Structures are given as C-alpha cells and as structure tokens.
Amino acid sequence: xxxALAFLLAMTFLISIGGLFLLIWAxxxxxxxxxxxAARTIFAEGEEGVVEDPALxxxxxxxxxxxxxxxxxxxxxxxxxxxxxxxxSSRVPVLAWTASSVLWLxxxxxxxxLASLKLHLPELLANEAVLTFGRVRPAHLNVVAYGxxxxxxxxxxxxxxPRLFKEALVGGVYATAGAVFWNLGMVAGTVAILAGHSDGxxxxxxxxxxxxxxxxxxxxxxxxxxxxxxxxxxHHLYVSSWYLVAALVWFPMLxxxxxxxxxxxxxxxxxMNWWFAHNVLGLWMTPLGLAAAYxxxxxxxxxxxxxxxxxxxxxxxxxxxxxxxxxxxxxxxxVPTWLVTLSIVQSxxxxxxxxxxAINHHMTVAGHFxxxxxxxxxxxxxxxxxxxxxxxxxxSLEALRSVNxxxxxxxxxxxxxxxxxYGFLSFILFGSIYFVMPRLMGWEWPYAWAISAHFWxxxxxFGIYFWPLSVGGWLQGxxxxxxxxxxxxxxxxxxxxxEARSVGGTLMTLxxxxxxxxxxxxxxxxxPERQGPSLLWRRLQSGEAT
Amino acid sequence: MTRVLGIAAGSALILLFATLLIxxxxxxxxxxxxxxxxALEPYSPAAERGREVYISMGCQYCHSQQPRDPGxxxxxxxxxxxxxxxxxxxxxQPHLLGTMRTGPDLLNIGARQPSVDxxxxxxxxxxxLIPDSTMxxxxxxxxxxxxxxxxxxxxxxxxxxxxEAGHVIATQDAMDLVQYLLELDRTxxxxxxxxxxxxxxxAEKAP
Numbered sequence: 001x002x003x004a005l006a007f008l009l010a011m012t013f014l015i016s017i018g019g020l021f022l023l024i025w026a027x028x029x030x031x032x033x034x035x036x037x038a039a040r041t042i043f044a045e046g047e048e049g050v051v052e053d054p055a056l057x058x059x060x061x062x063x064x065x066x067x068x069x070x071x072x073x074x075x076x077x078x079x080x081x082x083x084x085x086x087x088x089s090s091r092v093p094v095l096a097w098t099a100s101s102v103l104w105l106x107x108x109x110x111x112x113x114l115a116s117l118k119l120h121l122p123e124l125l126a127n128e129a130v131l132t133f134g135r136v137r138p139a140h141l142n143v144v145a146y147g148x149x150x151x152x153x154x155x156x157x158x159x160x161x162p163r164l165f166k167e168a169l170v171g172g173v174y175a176t177a178g179a180v181f182w183n184l185g186m187v188a189g190t191v192a193i194l195a196g197h198s199d200g201x202x203x204x205x206x207x208x209x210x211x212x213x214x215x216x217x218x219x220x221x222x223x224x225x226x227x228x229x230x231x232x233x234x235h236h237l238y239v240s241s242w243y244l245v246a247a248l249v250w251f252p253m254l255x256x257x258x259x260x261x262x263x264x265x266x267x268x269x270x271x272m273n274w275w276f277a278h279n280v281l282g283l284w285m286t287p288l289g290l291a292a293a294y295x296x297x298x299x300x301x302x303x304x305x306x307x308x309x310x311x312x313x314x315x316x317x318x319x320x321x322x323x324x325x326x327x328x329x330x331x332x333x334x335v336p337t338w339l340v341t342l343s344i345v346q347s348x349x350x351x352x353x354x355x356x357x358a359i360n361h362h363m364t365v366a367g368h369f370x371x372x373x374x375x376x377x378x379x380x381x382x383x384x385x386x387x388x389x390x391x392x393x394x395x396s397l398e399a400l401r402s403v404n405x406x407x408x409x410x411x412x413x414x415x416x417x418x419x420x421x422y423g424f425l426s427f428i429l430f431g432s433i434y435f436v437m438p439r440l441m442g443w444e445w446p447y448a449w450a451i452s453a454h455f456w457x458x459x460x461x462f463g464i465y466f467w468p469l470s471v472g473g474w475l476q477g478x479x480x481x482x483x484x485x486x487x488x489x490x491x492x493x494x495x496x497x498x499e500a501r502s503v504g505g506t507l508m509t510l511x512x513x514x515x516x517x518x519x520x521x522x523x524x525x526x527x528p529e530r531q532g533p534s535l536l537w538r539r540l541q542s543g544e545a546t
Numbered sequence: 547m548t549r550v551l552g553i554a555a556g557s558a559l560i561l562l563f564a565t566l567l568i569x570x571x572x573x574x575x576x577x578x579x580x581x582x583x584x585a586l587e588p589y590s591p592a593a594e595r596g597r598e599v600y601i602s603m604g605c606q607y608c609h610s611q612q613p614r615d616p617g618x619x620x621x622x623x624x625x626x627x628x629x630x631x632x633x634x635x636x637x638x639q640p641h642l643l644g645t646m647r648t649g650p651d652l653l654n655i656g657a658r659q660p661s662v663d664x665x666x667x668x669x670x671x672x673x674x675l676i677p678d679s680t681m682x683x684x685x686x687x688x689x690x691x692x693x694x695x696x697x698x699x700x701x702x703x704x705x706x707x708x709x710e711a712g713h714v715i716a717t718q719d720a721m722d723l724v725q726y727l728l729e730l731d732r733t734x735x736x737x738x739x740x741x742x743x744x745x746x747x748x749a750e751k752a753p
Contacts, residue, residue: 007571015563119648122672122680129686134604196602200640229550237550245550246557253561266635268573270643275569283561319557323564332614333643334630339572405618409610409647480647483620487650492678 008338038236039304039311042163042295044079050302053375054438055445064374068302086162086169087439093175093224094440097155098433099523100183102516104147107190109509111140116505120498130194138205139193145203145280146214147186149421151179152429153288154221157244159436160295161225164241165232171224178220185213201269203277204258211259215252222248239311240291246319247287254279267334274326281420282322286388289425290318290357292432293385297364300378300435301371306363314356321349328399331408347399354392361385376451380431383459387423394419406481411494411501412473415466422462422508430454430515437522446527450518454511461507464500472497582636585734589637589726596726599719601640603684610644611653611730627654627733634732649681656731665724666701666716674707687720 040048050073051064115137118124125131154175162169189206192198198205206214225248229241237245257263258276298305305311327335327343365372365382372379394416397403407413434451438444445451472494479490521527589597600606613621615629622628630653635641659665664675670688672679690712694700698715708714716724 003575008567011567118682119680122682126683127685129603132603132684132686133682134607135602137607138604198601198604200601200606200642202606202645237553242553245553249554249557250561253558253565257565262639264573265637265639266576266641267632267643268569268576269639269641270635271572272569273641275565279561279564316556319560323561324568327568329645330643332618333612334632334634336572336575339568342567409645411648413645481619483623487624488676488678491648491680495680 005338008342036304036308038238039298039308041234041236041238042299043075043302043304044083045076046073047075047079048302048304049073050075051300051371051375052302053300053377053435055377055434055451056375057444057448060374060448064371067370067374068368082166083163086166087159089168090159090162090172090224091440093169093172093179093221094155094159094436095523096176096179097151097158097182097221098436099519100179101148101151101155101429102433102519104143104151104186105512106516108140108144108148109505109512111136111143113502113505113509115140116498116502120495120502129196135194135196135198138198138202139190141203142193142205143186143190145285145421146189146206149285149425149429150288151182152433153285153292153425154218156292156429156432156436157247157288158221158224159440160240160244160291161228163295164238164244165228165234167228167231167233169224170227170231174223175221178217178223180217181213181220182217185210185217188213199259199261201258201273203280204273206259208259208261211255215256218251218255238295239305239308239315240294242315243287243291243294246315247284247291250279250283250287254283270330270333271327271335271339274329276326278326278329279323282325283319285421285425286318286322289384289388289428292428293361293381293388296377296381296428296432296435297361297385300375300381301365301368303364303368305360307360310356311360314353314360317349317353317356321346321353325350325399328404331399331401331404344399344401347396350392350396354389354396358385358389362389376455377431377434379455380427380434384424384427384429384431387419387427391416391419391424406474406477408477409480410473410477411469411497412477415469415473418462418469419466423466427458430458433519437519441522441525443522443525445518446521447518450514454515454518457507457511457514461504461511463504465504465508468497468500468504472500576632581633583633583734583736586634586636586732587729589729592722592725593729594726595719596722596724597642599687599723600642600726603723605652606642606644608644608646608648608681609650609652610647611651612643613651613653621651624650625654625658626651627657628736630732631736633736652727652730653732654730656728657733660728662699662724662728663702665727666699666720667703669720669723670701670703670714671707674704684720687717687723688714689717690714 049069049071051061051068053061053064056064114125114131115133118126118133118136122133129135158169158172158175185206188210192207192210193205197207199207225244229245254276258272258280263269264272294305294311324346325343327339328347331340331344333340361382362385365378365385372382398407398413398416407416434445475497476490476494479485479493480487612630613626613628616622634653635643666688668675668681669684671683671685672681673683688701690709691698692712694713694715698713699721701714701716703714
C-alpha cells in the first residue's frame with residue numbers, strides 16, 4: 001500500500017480514538033458547561049445594557065443609549081475606575097504598535113494602488129527597476145500584511161490584555177521595544193524587496209536575515225501577554241484571550257519554519273509555502289481579528305455574546321480545520337492528489353467554525369441593528385464580522401475543484417484575498433482603533449465627520465474594488481479554459497475590470513489618508529477640544545463619577 | 547476555559563499535526579531530490595544567475611510554471627506542455643510554481659520560443675511584438691550606446707520602438723535571464739504522469 005495512504009488511515013484511526021477520549025474527558029469535567037456568565041466577564045458589575053463607543057460625542061452616545069434602552073444602569077464605579085488604570089498601563093506600547101501600523105497602511109496603500117494601475121497602464125513609471133510591478137506587488141503585500149495588519153492587530157491585542165485579565169499590563173516596555181525591532185525589520189525588508197533581494201516565496205519575500213528582526217520584535221511583544229497572564233485576576237479566560245494565546249503560539253511556529261533557508265526545494269517547498277501562507281491568514285490574522293471582534297461587538301452594544309459554548313466550538317474547529325487548508329492553492333498542480341483532497345475537505349469543514357463565529361457575532365448585534373446608525377465604530381466592526389462570514393464561505397466554495405478550475409490563476413483570487421484581509425480584518429482593526437484611541441489619549445476624536453468620511457470612502461471604494469474584480473476574474477478564468485479563445489483574450493477582457501479596481505483602490509487610499517491624518521491629529525492632541533466619551537475619564541478624575 | 551497551558555499546548559499540537567500531514571508527509575513521499583529524471587539537466591551557471599533576475603523582477607507574480615492536466619484545463623493545447631510532475635522541479639530552489647496567469651505559463655517557454663532575439667526584444671518592450679501585452683517593459687536591463695562592440699548583443703527592434711539615437715544592447719542580466727528562459731524546457735517524456743484514462747480502462751477489463 002502507498003505509505004502515505006497507510007499513514008493517513010492509521011492517523012485517522014488514532015485521531016478518532018483520541019478525539020473520543022477528549023470528548024469524554026471534556027464532558028466529565030464540565031468543559032462545555034461554560035456558563036453564559038463567563039461571557040459577562042468583559043462587563044463591570046451592572047454594566048450590561050450600557051452602550052460604549054468612545055468615538056462618539058456625549059450627545060450622540062446618549063442618543064445611542066436611548067435607542068438601546070431607557071433603563072437606568074449603575075455600573076460598579078470601582079471596576080470602571082480600574083479599567084481607566086488598565087487603559088493607562090497599556091498606553092505607550094499600544095500607541096507604538098498602532099501608530100506604526102497606520103504609517104505602514106499609508107505606504108502599503110500607495111504600493112497597492114501603483115501595482116493596480118500598472119496592471120492596465122504597463123508603461124506607467126516603467127523605467128525604474130525599483131518600481132517594476134514584480135517588486136511593487138510583493139512590497140504591497142508585505143507592508144500591508146506585516147506592517148499594517150499585524151502591527152495594528154498586536155496593538156489592539158496589547159490593549160485588550162489588561163481589560164481581559166483585569167490587571168494592569170505588566171512589562172509593557174518589552175512590547176514597546178518590540179515595536180522598534182519590528183519596524184526596523186519592516187523598513188529593511190521593504191527596501192530589500194524594492195532593491196530586488198527577495199527570497200522568492202510568496203508571503204515570505206523578506207530575506208531571512210531580516211526576518212530575525214521580526215522574530216525578535218514579535219517575541220518582545222509577547223512578553224507582556226505572558227507576564228500579565230501570570231498575574232491575572234480573572235478565573236475564567238474570555239474567548240478573546242484564547243485567540244490571542246493561540247495566535248502567540250502559532251505565529252512563531254509558522255514564521256520561523258517558513259523562513260528557515262534551504263529546508264525544502266521544488267514541490268515540497270511549494271507545499272511548505274502554502275502551508276505557511278494560508279496559515280498566516282488563518283492562524284495569525286484571523287485570530288487577531290476575531291479576538292477584537294469578540295470583545296468590541298458585545299462591548300459596544302452592551303450585550304454578552306449570544307452563545308458562549310458555541311465560541312468554544314468555533315475556536316477549536318478553527319484550529320483543527322484551518323491549519324490544513326493551504327494545499328487548495330495547488331489544486332491541479334504537480335502535488336499528490338491525496339494532499340490536495342485533504343485540503344479541500346478541510347476547507348469545506350471550515351463551515352463549522354465560521355458558522356459558529358457568525359452566529360455568535362451576528363446574533364449579538366441582531367436586535368440592536370439600529371445602533372449601527374449611531375456608532376461608526378460598531379459599523380466598522382459589524383461589517384468586518386459580516387465580511388468574515390462572506391470571505392470564509394466564499395473561500396470554502398472556491399476550494400471545490402469545479403469552482404477552483406475557473407478561479408485559479410485569476411484576479412478572482414486576488415479579490416477574495418482582499419475580502420479577507422481588508423473586508424474582514426482591516427475593517428475590524430479600523431473600528432478597534434476608533435474605540436481604543438480616545439480611551440488611551442483621554443481625548444476625543446477631533447473631527448466626527450472624518451470618521452464618517454473614512455467609513456464611506458473605504459466602504460464604497462472596497463465595493464468598487466471587489467465586485468468588478470471578482471466578475472473580471474471569473475470571466476478571465478472562463479476565457480482561459482476555452483481552447484477556442486486565444487490567451488490574449490483572457491488578458492484584454494480584464495482591462496475594464498482592472499481599471500474599476502484602480503478607481504476603488506483610489507477611494508480606499510483616500511479614506512486611509514483621512515484616517516491617518518485624523519489619527520495623528522488625535523495623537524498630537526491637536527484639533528478642537530470637545531466633551532465626549534473620554535469624558536468618563538475626566539468625570540472620574542474630577543470626582544463626579546456616578 | 548480556564549487553563550492557559552491547555553490552550554497553548556492544544557493549539558501547538560494541532561498545528562504540529564497539520565504540519566506533519568501537509569508538509570512532512572509530501573516531503574517523505576516525493577523525495578524529488580533523489581528522483582531526478584535522466585533528461586533533466588541542472589541549470590547552467592548563466593541560467594542560475596538568470597533565475598535570480600527572474601525572482602528579483604518578480605516574474606512569478608504573473609507567470610505560473612505548472613501546466614495542468616488536459617482533463618482540467620487546455621494548457622497543452624495552448625502549447626504550454628504536458629502536465630508537470632514533481633521530479634520536473636528537482637533543481638528548483640526557491641520553487642517558482644506561481645499562482646497567477648496574468649501572463650502565460652512559462653515551464654516550457656524555452657521549447658516554445660527558443661529565439662534569443664525574440665526574448666530580448668520582448669523584454670525590452672513587450673508591445674513591440676505583442677501589441678495588447680500588459681507586461682512591464684524591462685528597459686533597465688538594457689543599455690543604449692553609440693558604438694556596438696564585438697562582444698555586445700544588439701537588440702533588434704522594430705523602427706517605432708527604437709530610441710531616438712544609439713543602439714540598444716543587452717546587459718549581462720538580460721542575457722542571463724534569457725538563458726534561464728531558454729532552459730525552461732520540460733518537454734522530455736516522463737513516466738510519472740498519472741494516466742487517468744488507462745486506469746479507467748483497467749477497471750473496465752476487471753471481471
């Protein structure tokens with residue numbers, strides 16, 4: 001018998017037996033009986049029912065509260081006061097990571113826009129090797145993935161730690177130092193790609209010597225998570241912290257293995273490449289985004305997550321299935337069929353964690369949908385959660401051979417990737433930053449209109465980006481499958497769709513410009529001083545706490 | 547859940563298991579470095595350098611190197627070659643299988659287009675040969691001189707695409723890159739291609 005088959009059969013048997021024992025153990029030890037009360041750990045005593053959106057002015061927040069319910073809530077002031085301490089403790093590292101991420105977002109958007117334009121205007125800035133498409137494109141990917149999404153994700157994660165563990169952040173200075181190393185790595189890596197020194201593997205382009213800086217920076221950022229965990233005052237770990245802990249375990253495993261030079265070559269390396277690239281989405285970016293969504297959605301609407309037991313299922317199913325889906329990037333390629341089939345099966349199994357998370361997120365907001373009108377923060381986070389569901393379902397379907405044969409090698413895949421990293425993760429990160437900044441600065445966002453402008457620009461811009469590119473990519477795939485049509489037809493037919501993508505990308509970049517400008521105005525404490533959400537801080541300081 | 551260690555260990559074990567399945571198992575099964583096809587030559591030193599240029603210019607972001615099975619896509623009919631098999635990539639590090647076909651597959655470009663002149667002209671300005679091409683021009687891989695020396699390779703350009711003055715000659719990088727493209731040729735016979743039709747025939751014969 002084929003040794004691979006024999007091994008798979010043996011593993012299937014062992015894993016099933018192991019899983020059965022785990023289930024028996026979990027039932028015997030009441031692991032599933034996590035009471036819904038655990039979902040309330042993010043609220044202070046008596047705080048449930050209170051909406052929270054620090055990005056709103058106090059008038060708008062009162063209107064939002066009135067929309068939710070007119071009941072009188074008396075949150076425990078000691079806990080609220082402690083929360084202010086908690087936010088203060090994480091201030092410097094969180095600002096270091098998020099402020100850097102916003103700058104990387106701007107640079108990454110410019111690279112992305114230039115790459116998009118070059119696909120339909122090949123003579124644009126074509127005389128410099130530094131700006132050739134094949135360098136700008138990986139520069140865009142690495143800057144937005146590791147500069148923007150990862151740094152903002154770590155920043156929000158650091159901010160969540162003291163709130164989740166109800167203990168001031170311990171060892172924040174390590175995380176601040178980590179931001180310095182990570183930024184150095186980002187600068188060196190981006191310069192290396194533009195100068196033509198790439199490792200050549202998608203998602204792993206930074207030369208491995210430079211990756212050492214990122215490993216150091218990431219390790220330093222993890223120190224406060226561990227130290228604060230040791231001193232935590234909560235017995236139960238809220239769902240967001242599971243994702244943070246797991247992401248902390250997964251990212252180094254992936255990133256270090258992926259970057260060891262000379263480990264594999266040829267097809268084996270391709271397998272490793274897509275094991276890494278899909279897991280960096282599934283086991284690094286997704287946990288960061290879900291950790292934030294699981295905190296902010298319930299917090300803003302003032303209601304605990306819909307079903308806490310479901311979140312347990314969602315977490316472990318995500319770990320189990322997501323970790324094996326990467327080979328669907330090699331469907332039809334020169335790899336063993338069993339390997340591709342395994343990944344397709346696991347891609348479809350992803351429906352389980354996705355539905356678990358979707359039910360939890362959407363049912364928590366359901367019934368409070370009108371609050372979306374009041375809170376741009378909630379709008380960003382809720383839309384991000386919706387696009388997570390959409391991107392995941394789309395991804396499962398895309399892994400089916402019949403669909404993949406059309407979409408593989410086309411712009412459809414690019415649109416899908418942006419639905420995940422932009423529609424899901426970036427939207428959630430935008431919302432999170434709008435929530436976090438006023439709490440950190442004790443200073444309200446100076447211009448409410450800028451938040452709305454940012455929202456509508458990126459929302460409409462992303463629509464113009466996503467839909468035409470998906471349609472164009474699908475048509476491109478059909479053209480490539482038709483032997484009667486020349487290959488050039490599959491190139492020329494995409495041009496109008498690529499132009500539409502550039503229009504969408506321009507709007508998104510404009511939105512980012514407004515966001516970044518607004519962010520730094522707030523960071524420098526410029527702009528009109530207004531009364532507002534950070535009010536809670538001020539009110540407490542002046543002893544008027546209710 | 548209340549135990550951090552449980553979450554961390556569980557997560558690590560699950561990822562280890564996945565890695566064993568989808569990274570280690572294929573490596574154990576394939577062992578491509580030991581099963582090099584006889585007809586496959588290692589890249590020449592010039593082609594190795596050219597491969598570095600290919601990576602540095604990011605060609606792999608638009609060109610795949612993995613023709614698919616005729617049952618899946620008409621890659622063969624487009625002249626891209628037979629379906630590739632793992633041993634075809636025995637000398638490929640890093641692998642350049644690619645994920646996009648903004649341009650055509652290149653695993654057999656050397657067999658399909660063996661002309662050095664064609665490649666040099668195409669790299670200097672793709673639109674000189676293919677009017678609708680959206681490929682970037684790589685003019686920075688060329689130099690313009692007044693006098694062409696013996697060892698220089700001048701690029702033949704259609705009149706509309708020539709610079710106003712001087713002659714266009716290829717740099718070492720351009721020559722290396724073309725050498726690599728010419729050595730992309732996996733047209734030799736291989737026994738490793740799975741024969742779906744043959745298996746079907748066997749099944750029919752079975753009693």
